[in-house]
Amino acid sequence: MDVREHLTSGETVPRSVTSPAVEDGERAARRSLRAQISKLERELAGAFVTAFPMGGLGEPPTARTRQARLLGLGELERVRDDLAERVRVARLTITERADAQAANRVLLERMLLEPEKHRSVRVACSDLGEPGCGAWQVRPRLGVIGMLMGWWQVKLSSGCPLARGRRPPRSRP
Amino acid sequence: MSEDLELRAAAGFVDPVVAAELPGLRLDWVIVEGRVRPSPPEVKRRLEELSDRYRGASVVAMRTKPIPHAYRAFFHQIGLDPDITRIPSEQAALGRLLEGRFSSRDLVRDALLIALVETGVPVWALDADLVHPAGLGIRATVAGDRLGKDTSGPVLAPGRLVVADRRCIHALLFGDVAPRHLPTSRSGRITLFAVAVDGVPAIHVEEALWVCAESLRTA
Numbered sequence: 001m002d003v004r005e006h007l008t009s010g011e012t013v014p015r016s017v018t019s020p021a022v023e024d025g026e027r028a029a030r031r032s033l034r035a036q037i038s039k040l041e042r043e044l045a046g047a048f049v050t051a052f053p054m055g056g057l058g059e060p061p062t063a064r065t066r067q068a069r070l071l072g073l074g075e076l077e078r079v080r081d082d083l084a085e086r087v088r089v090a091r092l093t094i095t096e097r098a099d100a101q102a103a104n105r106v107l108l109e110r111m112l113l114e115p116e117k118h119r120s121v122r123v124a125c126s127d128l129g130e131p132g133c134g135a136w137q138v139r140p141r142l143g144v145i146g147m148l149m150g151w152w153q154v155k156l157s158s159g160c161p162l163a164r165g166r167r168p169p170r171s172r173p
Numbered sequence: 174m175s176e177d178l179e180l181r182a183a184a185g186f187v188d189p190v191v192a193a194e195l196p197g198l199r200l201d202w203v204i205v206e207g208r209v210r211p212s213p214p215e216v217k218r219r220l221e222e223l224s225d226r227y228r229g230a231s232v233v234a235m236r237t238k239p240i241p242h243a244y245r246a247f248f249h250q251i252g253l254d255p256d257i258t259r260i261p262s263e264q265a266a267l268g269r270l271l272e273g274r275f276s277s278r279d280l281v282r283d284a285l286l287i288a289l290v291e292t293g294v295p296v297w298a299l300d301a302d303l304v305h306p307a308g309l310g311i312r313a314t315v316a317g318d319r320l321g322k323d324t325s326g327p328v329l330a331p332g333r334l335v336v337a338d339r340r341c342i343h344a345l346l347f348g349d350v351a352p353r354h355l356p357t358s359r360s361g362r363i364t365l366f367a368v369a370v371d372g373v374p375a376i377h378v379e380e381a382l383w384v385c386a387e388s389l390r391t392a
Contacts, residue, residue, distance in 0.1 A: 030194065038246035045236040045245070052233050060256035068251045068334040068346040070194050070313055079249050 026073055033076040040083040047090035054097040054129060057090050101129040108154075111138050115152035133160035180205075182382050185366065186310030191334065195250065197371025200336065201378050202309045204301050207389040208360045212283045215391050220283060223290045224274040232266045240293035243372030251334060253347070261295035261347070281356050281363065284388035294367050294381035297336075297344060299354050301362035305338035309366050311346060312337055320344075321351030336366065363389070 051057045061082065071079065104127045111118040115138045122137040135157045140146030146153075185200035192198065212220075235241050244260040259267065265286060269275055275290070277283050281298050288296045299309075303322065314333045319326040322341040329335065334346035344350040346368065356363045365385050369378045 027193065034250045037249045041246045041249055042237075042242060045242060049234050049237055060254060066253060066258050067330070068248075068253055068348060069330075069332045070191065070334065071250065071252050075252065076250070079252070083249065 030071075030073055030076055033073070033080050036080050037076070037083060040080065040087055043087050044083060044090060047087060047094060051090060051094050051097070053131070054094065054101070055126075057093060060086070098129075101127065104128050108136055111136065111154050115154050116150055119152060134158070180379075180383050180386050182367075182379055183308055185308055186312075188310070188312035191311055191313055195247070195371070197369075197373075198247075198311060199369045199375075199378065200309060200311050200366055201369070201382060202364055202366035203382050203386065204304075204362050204364050205386045205389055206361070207281065207284075207356070207363045209279050209281050209356050209358045212277045212280045213391065216280065216283050216287070216388055217277045219287055219388070220275040220277055223287065224269055226290070227266055227269045229270065232263075232270055235263060235266060238293075240373055240377065243370050244293075246372070247370035248347070251346070258347075261289055262293045265289055280389065284385045287388050288367075288381045288385035291384050292377050292381040294369060294373060294377050295347070296365055296367045296381050296385045297350060298356050298385075299343055299350065299364040299366070300356045300360045301364040302360070303354050304343065304364045305340050307339055309336055309338050309343065309364070311335070311368070314342070318342055320349070321353060323353065326351060336368070 048057055104123050107118075107121070108123050108128065111121055111123070118138045119140075120138055122135055125132045125134040125136075136154055137157065138152055139155050141151035141153050145151075180203055182201040182203040185202050187198055187200065236245055241260060241262055244262070245255040248255040248258065248260060255263070265275075275286060285296050285298060288294070311334060314329045314331055314335055316331050318329045318331075318335070320329055320335075320342050326342075329342065329345075335342045336344040336346060342351070343354050365382055367378045367381045369375070
């Protein structure tokens with residue numbers, strides 16, 4: 001297909017360009033696919049942000065080429081279908097993790113109500129969808145005595161270790 | 174904007190076939206004085222200030238903002254996966270998180286980075302002496318096209334989107350610039366060009382070029 005390359009100066013230079021654009025009907029279909037791709041990308045971005053505190057989404061597929069080029073109808077359809085699949089998987093992941101978090105919240109409530117029935121059960125804050133490194137755990141009061149007497153309680157651990165790093169080695173005199 | 178700096182960016186050409194397929198794709202370019210050299214303290218200080226803008230949460234949410242979204246959607250539309258070949262603003266943000274700050278490299282690269290972080294619009298630099306006076310634009314490659322003006326440049330497959338002038342191809346669109354076309358310490362003038370896509374307001378493109386030129390001029 002011959003086209004003329006229009007330059008800013010108004011000059012034209014004949015140049016042969018291979019393009020997938022062949023018919024108006026196909027062009028309209030490609031335009032529609034590009035709009036769908038844009039919409040799906042927005043939905044995937046939203047899912048990415050939602051899933052991030054839950055542990056994030058899986059790695060993206062790496063099959064696609066890394067060359068910027070004009071895509072034909074079939075290629076655009078593949079991109080659209082890939083994105084649609086990724087959005088579906090992302091939503092499924094979010095739903096599963098939200099269900100797991102809800103179940104863990106119910107478990108925590110039961111632990112708080114009846115600690116003696118949930119001995120040594122541990123629920124991390126991250127499992128509840130909460131930030132931090134803390135964990136709720138059913139532990140005996142007063143150690144072995146509580147264990148023998150059946151005195152159980154739910155304790156929240158103190159959280160993340162301080163980000164100070166290891167103490168530098170002492171210099172020997 | 175500063176009253177001193179008057180910048181007249183020119184609209185580059187976009188091959189009609191490419192423009193019909195990818196409406197909203199545009200390239201603006203401008204020639205400024207400058208060369209590669211160490212950045213002055215003002216530019217380094219500005220990079221440090223920009224480093225403080227990024228936090229993990231803001232980088233995660235970045236892709237939901239209009240301009241990064243526009244580039245991400247465009248990347249999908251031209252066969253790039255933005256989670257593998259990252260859009261320039263996300264690449265810069267990721268680099269900042271991994272490195273802990275924006276490190277100064279040289280004046281030109283620092284100016285390009287400042288413009289990118291400030292506006293979200295990527296800007297590239299070429300040695301102006303190698304660019305045809307008629308200017309730059311975007312087109313698709315044809316059989317036999319090579320990257321760069323030398324015959325030793327790699328041959329490009331037909332249909333790839335590139336930044337070119339009447340004489341040669343200077344860069345792949347959102348990809349590598351021909352190594353010998355980059356500005357050097359001996360360059361007298363630099364051609365800056367910014368690429369915008371559908372959904373990126375023209376004012377952001379002008380702003381990106383202006384911020385970059387202003388950083389180069391500050392020095």
